[in-house]
Amino acid sequence: MVRWCSDPLLLLQHREISPPSEQIVVSKASSPVSYWLCSRSGTEQELGEVISRCNHVKICADVVIHHTCASDTVEDRLSTRGSYFTATREEFPSVPYSSADFNDDECTSGGGNIENYRDIYQL
DSSP: OHHHHHOTTTOOSEEEEOOOEEEBSSSOTTOEEEEEEEETTEEHHHHHHHHHHTTTSEEEEOOOOSOOOOTTSOSSEEBTTOOEEBGGGTBBTTTTBOGGGOOGGGOOSSSSSOOOTTOTTTO
16 A cells, blocks of 8 residues: 555545455455454554555545445354454454344345345345
């Protein structure tokens, strides 16, 4: 990340970064397992150093709030920070979230997942 803020040829005014939250080790960047700042892009300290060094570039973080990795993820996994979680049982102890915190039974779609992003009752 430091390359794009120190390269004078890029002349960036802003840069979007992937969600900095803790995630599944081998996954898309939008598969969070907690709110800890520790992703494949680095730790909280490393993110802070990049932001400090790139003080002329506005950093826009893509954040994921009230969302966790999919429940079809392999059980008993470790994350980028080393936290244990089991998505199939909706156990995210580092947040802490448990199955009681999810609204699975309230989804109005036939399959129990979001099928229509324009339906507020599925979101």
